[in-house]
Amino acid sequence: ETILTNAFRSMLARAAQASELEAACYLFAPAKDAQSGGHRMRPDWAEGGRPLSISRGSISSALLEATGASRAEMNRMYNQLHEIGEVALALRERGGRQRLLRLPAPLTAGSVHRTLLGLADLSGSGVEKTKTQRLLGLLRAAEGSELKWLVRTFLPHMAAGISLEASVLPALGAAWVIQAAQTSSVQVRATADEIREAQDVVRTGYALRPDVRALVDALLEGGLARVRTACTLHAGVPMQPMLAKPCTSTEELLKRLIGAFPSSDNGVVRISAEFKYDGQRAQIHRSAAGEIRVYSRKLDDMTSKYPDVVAAVRRCARSQQAFVLDAEIVAVVSRSTGDAALGEAARPGGVEIAAFQTLSTRKRKHVTEVNAASAAVAVKLFLFDLLLRGDEVLLQWPLVQRRAAMREEFAAEADVLDFAEAIDLDATAIVSAAHGATDMPSASASAPSASAAAVLDEALQRSVAGSCEGLMVKRLDGPYEPSTKRSDSWLKLKKDYVESMGDSLDLVPIGGWRGSGRKSRWISPWLMATFDPEEGTFGSVCRVMSGFSDKFYKENTIRYLGSELSALGKASDAAATEAATEAEQEAEEDAEEVGDAASDGEGGSDLDVCGAGGESDDVGSQGGGGKSALRLHRAAPGVDTGDKPQFWFQPSEVWEIRGADITISPKHMAAKGLVDPQKGLSLRFPRFMKKREDKRLQDATTPQQLAAMFLKQTQQR
DNA sequence: ACTGTCTGCCCC
């Protein structure tokens, strides 16, 4: 953070232009997140805004050409240095600088930014070649250690994630106050409070108006005061949506909502339990000019995917004012068709909420208002918040008032648009004065009410019966807090969080992969299966990586593979072996060979020759020392899966796995033939709960049981 | 033209 702040300070001191500051912001934080990689070079919601992705291939090709090195040389360097930026420098040293006819112009943040922006716009065939050429241009122009940083910037995943909103922009804010204080005649140093305040202003401004250029412009023109006024919610510019925190019981939920912030109503806390529809979040804007746009939770522009939503909102708006809505789009199927198929008496039509999986089959491109109803999946919109009306920003209004304004401003339309179902209640117990609660004043007034918990429980049941995931429970007196952080005044209570609800399966680990990063010494994820004792078959259901403690990983990796995986297993060849000897590792051959197989992403072509065959079926061995008793050369007999794990295991025990829903899967083959002739069943959001030491293979969930659970779930809808 | 594989600030 200090480094970033100092970098911005020096730019500000030299009166850098807005375009340079903007470029620097993006270049300091090239990766959106560790999940997807990809480079962000402009706001996603902007016209043509799309992330830039540069393949490893393009980077290394450009690097080879720029340095004149051979591929073998590069690999050798990589094995020594383990970091591609350093490799780039070393290769340039070694190869000597290539002589160019014309010296390229020195790089600036702005010029690099512009080039990368250009790359993001490429498409069609031959893009990789063009990308390589343009990267080459940048690499040739790089001086000194610029080369190292340039190469690192190209990578989709930098070793350390630096986030634009969490690190870079706050640093810019800090730099601004520090410089301002220094140049003012009165004050020399900015206080810690001033710095914190500045960071906050910038963070908030960006959450409300995620536009780096607008932020930089405001800062340069009028400092933090200008950021406050200019970087606020605008119709047509999506803001960070407000997020909710998960909560696992109604009692806990009440406590947390009451504690979120003090009540302004004599200790009484009113809350609203809204249905949590299982669809896609949508932030819908209508500008003053009347243009309607739909944005995703990640601020992507989805307008072209949902022309029918746009039309519905236009029809249902009671006025011509600008607005910003928060809503959920869900898939629906017409009710009459379903009933007709069952030969029931025709009902007056209407629609039913369909599963999320149905929504996801909707076309993403070329959806028109005309084909939306026939060619694409039909959808219904559930509104739950209004953040802007006319030129009034409603973010600070309490939810009750925002909701009232929303209901004034829009009219529901059958099958197409409605308000999210909501049940309002007091979270606090009403401790009447008659009971003489005078000696315990505020504490008693703020106690969670037992009847409130009961109301919530019932609402939860109803929401599930109504094809919802559960509840969103909100403080009725709370503001809307656009943020990358989750707020305490919105909590989500999903059926699968609650002990007694949701699907819990008893599955058998049949395979696994080597983990990466902090899990690189362990098996992660694990491949889980049902067991059919009649047929002796195992059908894969899901991979699991969530819910395991480090201790569990360690113990069970040893149990299944005989030892932990070598930490050095990542490097590919001789270099790894050399290094291994010097290390503390008593690198068993087993682990070493495992490392090789995992070497470059896919690997796995060379077949396992593992030391321990699948000889022992005895589950008894608590595998502390010896060879792995549980690893197999190939899938155990009877295994059916579309997945291909790096390691296969002898099925031998039962683990409890929880999930939210059961889905029809193209990859997992459990219960194949029972619901669909080709496809099996899988689990959405799978996570490990605990080992079932009390259960044997024969007690694992069977394909028949799984199919029955699936059918019950679909009937509920 | 067809199929297979991989990617996505994907959506959850």
Add this chain to the structure above:
DNA sequence: ATTCTGC
């Protein structure tokens, strides 16, 4: 999405 760990 979910979950765990380290700060």
Add this chain to the structure above:
DNA sequence: GCAGAATGGGCAGACAGT
């Protein structure tokens, strides 16, 4: 209490290879 990591299912699209 929060940020950061490491990954889940599954879809339409895009691109590569035949």
